Every structure is written in structure tokens, then in C-alpha cells.
Amino acid sequence: MKNILPVYNPPLLGFLRWPYTLSITMGYNETLPWFYTNFIQVKVNKNFHEKKSEFNFNFYRGERNEFTNNPFISTTSIDVDFLNGLNHDILSFLKYSIDSGYYVVMLVDEFFIPGKYSYFKENYPHHIFIYGYDFEKKVLFLTGFSHGVYGHNVINFYDFINSYKSIINMYNNNLTPKDNIYLMKFNSNHSYNFSEEVFKDEILSYYYSKSHTDSLNYINVDNEYGLKTYKHLIYYYSLLSEEVEINDFGKIRSLHILWEHKNMMVKRLEYLSENGHLNNVELTIMNYNKMAKKAMILRNLILKSNVHVDKSVYIKVINGLRDLELIESEALEKALELFRKN
Incomplete structure (x- = not known):
């Protein structure tokens, strides 16, 4: 059993919120008038020094969740506790989601993901983008950074399950804030005319x-x-x-x-x-x-x-x-x- 959803080269890579969503939409010409009308404004957190926070210079498209700000994507989010309460194994959930046309973004512990800077060095909660599976080879298909380069990668089921179990453990012990699982599907019904x-x-x-x-x-x-x-x-x-x-x-x-x-x-x-x-x-x-x-x-x-x-x-x-x-x-x-x- 194998299913791989289409992904396209995203034009922006600085923050993963942009390539994760744009890799879904950039292959469709009808999205280009919207794309080229957006991503003009930028912002910076001007009080970073006083607040002792990370300096954040980025494109600005409003104070909305990064995974719900592209009108050509229909997004559904699922609470982690709700998913765990269903007692479905995570691989079956991913298979059903992808078979339904949904790309999956979820927080995992990159300590267990090969190619990441934190691999077997430190626990590091981070979002990954899953766009396919192969149950014969027992791998999931990802896009993201690996060894410092953005591209297509695979992760075997064993490493993925460990990364997922670790983040659940971190949730349960209040070591990192809880985050929903995001399911994203291309919205072919949306239209955008250049203004x-x-x-x-x-x-x-x-x-x-x-x-x-x-x-x-x-x-x-x-x-x-x-x-x-x-x-x-x-x-x-x-x-x-x-x-x-x-x-x-x-x-x-x-x-x-x-x-x-x-x-x-x-x-x-x-x-x-x-x-x-x-x-x-x-x-x-x-x-x-x-x-x-x-x-x-x-x-x-x-x-x-x-x-x-x-x-x-x-x-x-x-x-x-x-x-x-x-x-x-x-x-x-x-x-x-x-x-x-x-």
C-alpha cells in the first residue's frame, strides 16, 4: 500500500509555515494572483531585547495560525488528547488522512528523526510535514530540512513512532505546550482575481x-x-x-x-x-x-x-x-x- 500526494517546490523557506503550505498550492496557476499579491509586508518584534526573546523578522500576513492563512487550503485541526482518546494507532490515522487527500502537519520530537540537527543530541519539538506513505517499505514521506537542506525525505515507521511517543510524553509532563495536528487539503473551489x-x-x-x-x-x-x-x-x-x-x-x-x-x-x-x-x-x-x-x-x-x-x-x-x-x-x-x- 502506497500513496503520495503531490508537492511542489515552495518559493519561501525562511519559516516552515510558508513552505509547508505553499508546497501544496504553488503547482496550481490559479493560486499565483493571490501569491503575488501577498507576501509583501514584513514585520519584526521590536521589543525583542527588552523581553529577552528571539529576534523574529518575517513576512507578515496577519495574526492568524500559520497553517490556516492560505485560502486555497482547507485546514482541519485535531486536538492531540482527542486523537489519543480514540485509541487509533497513529499510522492508521495518517494513512486514512492521506487517502482522504489531506497533508498532515504535526509536532514531533526531532531527537528521533535522522537528518535533523537535534538527532540523538537533544529533545526538540518541531513540526513535520507528511505527504505520503509506503506500507511495504514502512516509511513516511516528508518535506523539510535535512542536513541543513530543504527537500524531500523519508522516515521509517520505527523512528516516527518514537518521535511521536516522545512528544506525547513531553505533553503529558508539561515539557512543551500542546499543539494540534493539522490536516490540509487543496481547496479547488476558491478563486482569486488580481486586484x-x-x-x-x-x-x-x-x-x-x-x-x-x-x-x-x-x-x-x-x-x-x-x-x-x-x-x-x-x-x-x-x-x-x-x-x-x-x-x-x-x-x-x-x-x-x-x-x-x-x-x-x-x-x-x-x-x-x-x-x-x-x-x-x-x-x-x-x-x-x-x-x-x-x-x-x-x-x-x-x-x-x-x-x-x-x-x-x-x-x-x-x-x-x-x-x-x-x-x-x-x-x-x-x-x-x-x-x-x-
């Missing part, structure tokens, strides 16, 4: 560092948006350069996401131009190409010296971020003038 008005509104929100998303249900006190995130990126790397004791987990990921954002802006503008939604954006595309290259250089600087990053590397990153802020601010100002004329 020039919505697109321009998102660009304006980024330029003016504002976000109206979820304003009725969420009062922002911790986040900064859009162009103002540069200030906090610079502050973060300044603290690292001064060897202030802070969580440095985001030092590579933040620059990777910065590159993803600029690279996505290039692809977005090219797509919208090729499909007749925008005109005369060649200069803006050229500017964002320039920004994407600069952001990649900054990311690679940190990558190359990841083990022992000296102060001079951080200074180069800080100066590069200042350059990018100026280039992007000027490029968007010119682009907005063009939008107003159109």
Missing part, C-alpha cells in the same frame, strides 16, 4: 510601515512593519557586534528572509508585468534585482563565518542594511509616483 487596488495598498502599507490586517482583533504593541524594520535589523546586528548577550538564532535566518523578500519582489513585478497588470516597472525590477544581490551577499557573509563571526562581519552587515534601506526607500518612492500616474 491592482489591493496590490498598491499593500505596497503603500510596506512603504509607510503600517498594517491594517486584523486591526479589529489584534492591537499591535510589539511589531514594527515595512521599511521601519530596517531600524531593528540594524539594532539587532549592532547588539551582536557589541557582544551583548542576546539570542543569536536569527542572525542567519533574518538575512535569508531579507533576501527572500527582495527576490520575491523581483518575481512578483515580473509576473504582474508579464500578465498585463503593471506597466513601466522595468526600473523598479532592476532596483530590486540590485537589492536581492546585496541581501544575498550579506547573508553569505554570516554563513561563511557562522561559527566565529567577528565584529568586522557584523559592521559590514550593518552598513549593507543601511545601503539597502536607502535604495529601497528611493526605489519605492519612484514606483509609487508611477502607480499614481497609472
